[in-house]
Amino acid sequence: MPEPFVITRAVHGEIVVLALAGFLDAHTAPRFETAVQSEIDAGHHRLVVDATALSYISSAGLGVFMGFIEEVREAGGDIKIAALAPKVREVFNLLGFDAIFDLVDDVPAAVERFTATPSA
């Protein structure tokens, strides 16, 4: 059986891109939570989540975004979410996450958004 959930990390200057692949559910969400927490602990508050290869999300995955967004924004950063597949984006929309999170078409657009609005 292939690995159901993989996180790949890349750095673009001050911006950290976490690319998610597979299923983000109650089983795999703790790994994503640990990954985001490590970035914050290391002082990285400008995060892009690349969801290109994310095929499934449940509320446990959305909970990770919800739990960290306030903290990174208070530190002058953000979590921008790029390239959500329509099925996954539908779940964000159902819970009203589209009004609160910056959902962008792709990673370059997300990176661009950070450079357009530099943190204080």
Added chain:
Amino acid sequence: MVPETSVRSLEQRFILKVPSSTRNLVMIREFVNRVAEQAWLSETERGQLELAVDEACSNVIEHAYGHDVQKEVTVRATFDDDAVRIAVVDQGAGFDPEAVDQEALETLIEQRKTGGLGMRLIRSLMDEVHYEIEPGRKNELTMVKRRQPPGVGPERGSGSDPES
């Protein structure tokens, strides 16, 4: 997966029992998808059912059973011409459905909460949700997805369903 055909309106019944571990959510979703396929639900509806059942089972595994793999989660699916009904059954602590978090998303975010979204997803994804809560004996959460009559146009669902 054991199909049983009852006399009444050709209802088909499927049951999956798995140890209470989030590791088994993949198997649960696979089971729901297979049943939904047999029930001729659209791809969008299958996705909705899959997510709702995942949410219900995650709640049982994490809250009712506290990740105790000695416990068992039962997913019972039936469908007939009218609807697909999925019951998630446990013998755990149970919960008060009326007390489930109804706070605004903004409030949950301010409080840095990471949970409280599962039940609201289930309610928005399914046509009907019923509970029978007997803490420690049997808790049953039943979710109903009504089948659309054939010939309903592509405007139903999200509109992005390639099968409708």
